[in-house]
Amino acid sequence: MKVEVWSDYVCPFCYIGERKLALALEKTGMTEAVEIVFNSFELDPNAKKSYEENINQLIAKKYGMSMEQAITANNNIINVAKEVDLEFNFDKLQPTNTFDAHRLSHYAKDMGKQKAYTEAVMKSYFTDALNISDFDVLTAIAAEVGLDRVEALRILESSAFAEEVRQDEANAYTRQIHGVPHFLFNGKEAINGAQTVDTFVAVIEGLK
Numbered sequence: 001m002k003v004e005v006w007s008d009y010v011c012p013f014c015y016i017g018e019r020k021l022a023l024a025l026e027k028t029g030m031t032e033a034v035e036i037v038f039n040s041f042e043l044d045p046n047a048k049k050s051y052e053e054n055i056n057q058l059i060a061k062k063y064g065m066s067m068e069q070a071i072t073a074n075n076n077i078i079n080v081a082k083e084v085d086l087e088f089n090f091d092k093l094q095p096t097n098t099f100d101a102h103r104l105s106h107y108a109k110d111m112g113k114q115k116a117y118t119e120a121v122m123k124s125y126f127t128d129a130l131n132i133s134d135f136d137v138l139t140a141i142a143a144e145v146g147l148d149r150v151e152a153l154r155i156l157e158s159s160a161f162a163e164e165v166r167q168d169e170a171n172a173y174t175r176q177i178h179g180v181p182h183f184l185f186n187g188k189e190a191i192n193g194a195q196t197v198d199t200f201v202a203v204i205e206g207l208k
Helices: 012-027 055-063 067-082 099-110 114-126 135-144 149-156 162-174 197-207
Strands: 002-007 035-040 182-185 189-192
Touching: 002 012, 012 067, 012 114, 012 197, 035 099, 035 114, 035 162, 055 067, 099 114, 099 135, 099 149, 099 162, 114 135, 135 149, 182 197, 189 197
Parallel strands: 002 035
Antiparallel strands: 002 182, 182 189
């Protein structure tokens, strides 16, 4: 079975959704029988590499809500994450641009390390509250998952894999994918958003 995933590293529901997919694969005994391909998708291609505002302030500004409403909304996401054993440190998050992290994911893909890389980047952002556009952070993640740190830095300091990121995003828009996470199973069945584990199980069982 092949599962294509469109996601962004700073998307909380992408991390939650990918964890639910993993739980569903485990539940159906398909963990070792599936090929997962992560496709690049930037929620905000114009995002800056660093912000003076914290995530609550940025959410309040983006959606025209009060700080109290933003904090409540983010606390709700934290609680949803806990349900699948994910720890989100929203108070310390470092909102940033994800283009370089996506570029490096294509190197990880070529080396057969994309799944581990994706998990490590999301953990670095949501749990460890690191700046995932920082080259030191990204090369450390690369080394952690078994990639060559020197080669990772060479890629980041060049324009390597920029076209691959843009192609993934173009493919998403061609498929009318305007939000993430988006999961496509065997090119047939799609799941939008972080649905329940049972929803993932039903799709997987139907394609086994």
